[in-house]
Amino acid sequence: MGPLQDEGRHRIGSRVGIALCWAAAIAVASVCLFIIGYLLVQGWHSINWTFLSTDPVASMTEGEAGGVRTPMVGTAVLVLFSTFLILPVAIGAAIYLAEYMDERWWITRIVRIGLETLASVPSVVFGMFGLAVFTLGFFKFLSASGTEGGNMAFGRSFLVASIVMGVHVLPFVIKVAEESIRNIPLSQRQGALALGMTKWRTIRKVVLPAAKSGIATAVVLGMGLAAGDTAIVMLTLGGTMTMAVDKWWQVGNWVEVLKGAGSTLTSYIYFNSPAGDGNSPGAALGAAFVLIAIVLVFNLAAVLLFRRQQRAA
Amino acid sequence: MRVDDAMLREDPTMSDTFLTADPNDTFSMLEGMLATAAPRVRSTDVPSVFEVRALDVSYGSKRVLHDVSLDIPEKRITAFIGPSGCGKSTALRCLNRMNDEIPTFKMRGKIRLAGQDIRGKSVNVTALRRNVGMVFQQPNPFPMSIYDNIALAVREHESRIARSTLDGVVEQALRHASLWDEVKGNLKGSALSLSGGQQQRLCIARALAVKPAVIMLDEPCASLDPISTARIEELLLELSADYSIVIVTHNMAQAKRISDKVAFFLMGRLLEMGDALQVFEAPQRQETAEYVRGAFG
Ligand SMILES: Nc1ncnc2c1ncn2[C@@H]1O[C@H](COP(=O)(O)OP(=O)(O)O)[C@@H](O)[C@H]1O
Ligand SMILES: [Mg+2]
Numbered sequence: 001m002g003p004l005q006d007e008g009r010h011r012i013g014s015r016v017g018i019a020l021c022w023a024a025a026i027a028v029a030s031v032c033l034f035i036i037g038y039l040l041v042q043g044w045h046s047i048n049w050t051f052l053s054t055d056p057v058a059s060m061t062e063g064e065a066g067g068v069r070t071p072m073v074g075t076a077v078l079v080l081f082s083t084f085l086i087l088p089v090a091i092g093a094a095i096y097l098a099e100y101m102d103e104r105w106w107i108t109r110i111v112r113i114g115l116e117t118l119a120s121v122p123s124v125v126f127g128m129f130g131l132a133v134f135t136l137g138f139f140k141f142l143s144a145s146g147t148e149g150g151n152m153a154f155g156r157s158f159l160v161a162s163i164v165m166g167v168h169v170l171p172f173v174i175k176v177a178e179e180s181i182r183n184i185p186l187s188q189r190q191g192a193l194a195l196g197m198t199k200w201r202t203i204r205k206v207v208l209p210a211a212k213s214g215i216a217t218a219v220v221l222g223m224g225l226a227a228g229d230t231a232i233v234m235l236t237l238g239g240t241m242t243m244a245v246d247k248w249w250q251v252g253n254w255v256e257v258l259k260g261a262g263s264t265l266t267s268y269i270y271f272n273s274p275a276g277d278g279n280s281p282g283a284a285l286g287a288a289f290v291l292i293a294i295v296l297v298f299n300l301a302a303v304l305l306f307r308r309q310q311r312a313a
Numbered sequence: 314m315r316v317d318d319a320m321l322r323e324d325p326t327m328s329d330t331f332l333t334a335d336p337n338d339t340f341s342m343l344e345g346m347l348a349t350a351a352p353r354v355r356s357t358d359v360p361s362v363f364e365v366r367a368l369d370v371s372y373g374s375k376r377v378l379h380d381v382s383l384d385i386p387e388k389r390i391t392a393f394i395g396p397s398g399c400g401k402s403t404a405l406r407c408l409n410r411m412n413d414e415i416p417t418f419k420m421r422g423k424i425r426l427a428g429q430d431i432r433g434k435s436v437n438v439t440a441l442r443r444n445v446g447m448v449f450q451q452p453n454p455f456p457m458s459i460y461d462n463i464a465l466a467v468r469e470h471e472s473r474i475a476r477s478t479l480d481g482v483v484e485q486a487l488r489h490a491s492l493w494d495e496v497k498g499n500l501k502g503s504a505l506s507l508s509g510g511q512q513q514r515l516c517i518a519r520a521l522a523v524k525p526a527v528i529m530l531d532e533p534c535a536s537l538d539p540i541s542t543a544r545i546e547e548l549l550l551e552l553s554a555d556y557s558i559v560i561v562t563h564n565m566a567q568a569k570r571i572s573d574k575v576a577f578f579l580m581g582r583l584l585e586m587g588d589a590l591q592v593f594e595a596p597q598r599q600e601t602a603e604y605v606r607g608a609f610g
Contacts, residue, residue, distance in 0.1 A: 196442040197469050
């Protein structure tokens with residue numbers, strides 16, 4: 001045997017290892033595709049213009065659950081509003097963590113542990129906590145009160161749900177945004193400092209513009225999470241399928257919409273699933289179709305934005 | 314451009330000729346200067362722009378510079394040479410206080426720019442760095458347009474500058490860095506699409522745009538091909554008519570070609586410093602002789 005022919009000692013081991021990795025990857029991909037494919041195929045039957053343009057109806061009869069117009073609007077309101085609320089905090093915290101915090105400070109450790117804990121708390125716990133806090137009379141201005149009277153607030157509204165949802169997605173958004181800020185090469189920061197820019201100006205004028213699409217990725221991922229969460233919606237947006245305000249599209253009603261209860265695609269799915277009160281699996285699958293489409297669009301946007309950052313860096 | 318005390322203050326009261334001069338006029342002036350470009354052997358018996366005295370530097374408990382004293386002559390090219398790790402970059406980065414960014418950095422000694430202690434109380438680091446430009450080993454243009462790379466630097470120090478004036482300053486800086494002809498049709502194009510050598514010249518232009526007195530370059534050609542390297546060398550020779558230049562280089566041939574004064578570092582000490590001719594032709598120390606002959610490092 002010449003020096004270029006080895007005895008194949010590691011060859012079999014390598015092949016088996018590689019084969020196992022392939023098998024695992026293919027298994028994951030097929031489970032994933034199966035679930036999405038099943039939901040899409042099943043849900044597709046329910047999708048038509050009427051389904052998309054009518055409001056839900058609370059009914060026990062199969063096929064009378066109505067459409068998903070207000071749940072779609074609800075998802076949009078909740079996603080946009082929770083993002084809007086946390087954006088300044090998320091970006092500020094990401095900048096602080098990436099640029100200013102010294103990993104040796106005890107405060108840094110506490111913030112990191114805090115964020116990780118926050119990220120691992122199940123959303124139903126956030127929902128419960130939110131309900132406990134926002135039913136206090138002090139928070140009446142956030143949700144239309146009256147029904148429960150006295151010094152209790154109703155505690156369920158788009159405002160309340162947005163705040164709670166914001167706290168839920170905050171750690172994820174911070175994490176991704178921090179990472180994209182950290183990814184901006186040191187050499188560019190040094191270039192800016194060497195021109196006589198202060199650290200803050202360097203961050204404002206060089207680092208943040210360069211990290212822009214990474215931060216956008218973080219935000220879009222957060223939106224996807226918010227669109228998909230159910231427990232927070234069930235607990236803090238109200239146990240209802242309909243929007244509290246009828247003519248929600250009129251600008252003059254928007255404050256009332258935000259202070260009122262409502263539903264989203266996820267709560268609509270829950271109510272109409274065999275586990276909920278509605279028992280209209282067809283409608284639930286149709287809504288699932290719409291929701292998956294929305295989340296896929298968010299993820300696709302995140303991927304595209306991320307690519308842009310990669311190319312720029 | 315003269316260095317004076319005012320330059321280190323927050324509000325430099327420098328003349329604005331650079332900003333207001335008619336670009337064409339200045340360009341022809343520059344061409345005139347090139348025609349009579351300095352002869353390769355220039356006297357280094359000129360005023361010093363930097364005076365470094367008894368500089369000791371450590372990172373944490375690791376001592377990296379011992380008792381370094383040297384003068385950087387005005388409007389000449391000074392080369393720092395020596396094997397890797399001997400402290401050239403550290404010495405360079407002391408001059409614009411870039412080391413201040415490193416938490417473990419400690420220094421003792423005095424560094425004066427135009428007679429003024431750069432660590433003095435009244436000194437503003439950003440003003441110091443504006444006056445002592447720096448170009449790095451890897452070209453590091455910002456991920457934005459060619460124009461914005463320079464405009465950003467200028468606006469940083471002159472936020473109210475008019476657009477038309479700014480256009481002039483950008484052009485001026487690109488001309489000084491002999492990059493204008495290559496990029497004038499593509500100012501809005503991304504700086505990252507330029508070649509390595511062009512990027513490095515853009516970084517030089519960026520440094521020039523804020524009107525420094527000194528330009529420091531830390532192995533600026535290390536990642537460039539020979540042609541780009543030659544262009545940068547030529548550019549530095551041109552610029553040395555107006556600016557004091559300090560260059561760190563590993564390349565003995567380069568140091569020979571462009572420097573007027575040479576400082577040889579070895580293991581954290583300044584072993585020898587003198588006119589380039591003397592250091593290369595008649596080194597005082599055995600180690601210098603071996604190093605410039607290429608015996609080590
Ligand atoms: N940030 C730093 N922290 C600790 N040690 C450093 C740091 N930068 C440089 N050094 C050390 O200081 C010495 C001098 O480094 P440097 O100035 O970069 O040398 P040169 O530029 O001549 O190669 C080296 O031993 C290097 O390892
Ligand atoms: Mg170095």
